[in-house]
Amino acid sequence: MAKINENYLQLKSSYLFSEIAKRIKEFESKNSTQKLIKMGIGDVTEPLPEACMQALHAATDEMGKRESFKGYGPEQGYSFLRELIAANDFKNISPSISPDEIFVSDGSKCDTGNLQELFSLDSVVGIPDPVYPVYLDSNVMAGRAGNFSDGSYNKIKYLNTSLETGFLPNPPSEKLDLVYLCSPNNPTGAVFTKERLKAWVDYARQNKAIILFDAAYFAFIQDENLPKSIYEIEGANEVAIEFRSFSKTAGFTGTRCAYTIIPKECFGFSENGEKHSLHSLWLRRQSTKFNGVSYPIQKAAAAVYSEEGKQQVAKLIAGYMKNAQIIREELTKKGLKCVGGDNAPYIWVETGTDSWQFFDMLLNKASVVCTPGVGFGKCGEGYIRFSAFNSRENVEEAMTRISRLEF
Ligand code: PLP
Numbered sequence: 001m002a003k004i005n006e007n008y009l010q011l012k013s014s015y016l017f018s019e020i021a022k023r024i025k026e027f028e029s030k031n032s033t034q035k036l037i038k039m040g041i042g043d044v045t046e047p048l049p050e051a052c053m054q055a056l057h058a059a060t061d062e063m064g065k066r067e068s069f070k071g072y073g074p075e076q077g078y079s080f081l082r083e084l085i086a087a088n089d090f091k092n093i094s095p096s097i098s099p100d101e102i103f104v105s106d107g108s109k110c111d112t113g114n115l116q117e118l119f120s121l122d123s124v125v126g127i128p129d130p131v132y133p134v135y136l137d138s139n140v141m142a143g144r145a146g147n148f149s150d151g152s153y154n155k156i157k158y159l160n161t162s163l164e165t166g167f168l169p170n171p172p173s174e175k176l177d178l179v180y181l182c183s184p185n186n187p188t189g190a191v192f193t194k195e196r197l198k199a200w201v202d203y204a205r206q207n208k209a210i211i212l213f214d215a216a217y218f219a220f221i222q223d224e225n226l227p228k229s230i231y232e233i234e235g236a237n238e239v240a241i242e243f244r245s246f247s248k249t250a251g252f253t254g255t256r257c258a259y260t261i262i263p264k265e266c267f268g269f270s271e272n273g274e275k276h277s278l279h280s281l282w283l284r285r286q287s288t289k290f291n292g293v294s295y296p297i298q299k300a301a302a303a304v305y306s307e308e309g310k311q312q313v314a315k316l317i318a319g320y321m322k323n324a325q326i327i328r329e330e331l332t333k334k335g336l337k338c339v340g341g342d343n344a345p346y347i348w349v350e351t352g353t354d355s356w357q358f359f360d361m362l363l364n365k366a367s368v369v370c371t372p373g374v375g376f377g378k379c380g381e382g383y384i385r386f387s388a389f390n391s392r393e394n395v396e397e398a399m400t401r402i403s404r405l406e407f
Contacts (some may be wrong), residue, residue, distance in 0.1 A: 007143040010153075014133065016375030020359075027363050037398040039327070039386050040371035042186065042346075044251045046319065049312035052250060052300040059299035076283065077104025077259065081298045084305040085259055089244070093231045101263050101279065104287060104301075106243040106256040106293050108216045112180070113138040114289075115212060115241065115260070116280045118268065119178055126179035128169045130187055130376030130383075132214065135180040152379055160379050166249045167191050167339050167348060171203035178210050183227075184217040187376045187385040188348040189324075189340015191226050197233050204239035208269065210242040210278070216258075219249040219317055220270040222344045237263040241278065248345065248389075250304045250313050257293050257301040320345050324388035330399040331386070334407070335374045345388040348373065352407075358384055366401040 020040065028036065048056075076082070082099035090097040105111050113134045116125075121143055127136050136156065139145050142396035146155030157176055159169035167188035169181070181200060183192040192200075204211050213230040221228050230240045245258035252258075262282050267275040293301075303309045330339035331349055339346035351358035355372035362368045362384075371387070373380030388395070 034367040051303040053307035055303035056300040059296035075287045108243040108258045123177040126176040130380035164285035182214040184344035191344035216245040347386040
């Protein structure tokens, strides 16, 4: 008898997006005239940069010729890409990040979801609330979350956030073994300052904990004083793993390429207290379960670091950040308190009502769709998330409609 992994039965179904889809369907069946504008989606809308397209075509042609054909690539990623990442994205970091500490993958979703495999099942895991759901669900699947009742899992340490904490968590008084941090944050758009991130690095060093730092949106940071990488903080290379992605930076959500940094100084511990290199464990894991990202896609990602690529990516980001500014300004004018949108593509908005009530109001009165904050965790109740990933035309039209509303 094939018995299942019963931890999967502990998963709560993703009610959020199915409920949004249901409400949109109902709305559309009754209202066919006004175009619906979806401002809730966390997917990019603009096409790949031209430099990436050219590299993708050229690399695909190479695959069609005997002399340049490539079979399996290195599991950790081609060195041409890892060298470019180290030289460009971590150029002012000390101690430096070497290409050997970079693992290229097909997405930060897989990496943030899979990395917990390296840690013991009795690890105490800190998860911010609200949160990108992958961190929680992957720990539920592994059996680390315990039982679900009253809206939470009894073995997870929820790190509650609020307007007072700037919608980012502070280190708790109790001991955690693993903690997920996301900056710039999805869903709240908030970004850690160096001081706040240092508090986490110090906490992790004191507690021999590991920080799983999701920097998928680092490219949206505009303020030079904010840290783009956790390795800007002294000592972080001993306690932090960082995830980055080309998805939002360069429009790779459908193309798939990302990378994870595991410094060689980063250790976990076995039962007997012996130190073990997390880099070695992850290399072993990846070479067993992963066969790398395709050569053409890695070539396309490498083109992000060419002169033209850098300019085209900067233009893409500037376009989305202008959208974010328009959204933030309009909502602020309407008297709504906003977090994010200045260094992140998400705007987190206090509604003054419950999340779903505000969602319904925007849908019914403006034909605009947002994401109810409560779908990302209990602390998201009373908030909604707007995404800046959209065409300018849609953003302007949505904001014009909202400006006419009375609430
Ligand atoms: N991390 C965060 C915080 C995200 O919001 C997302 C995607 O929305 C991801 C990771 C996934 O990125 P990728 O497309 O590289 O899998």
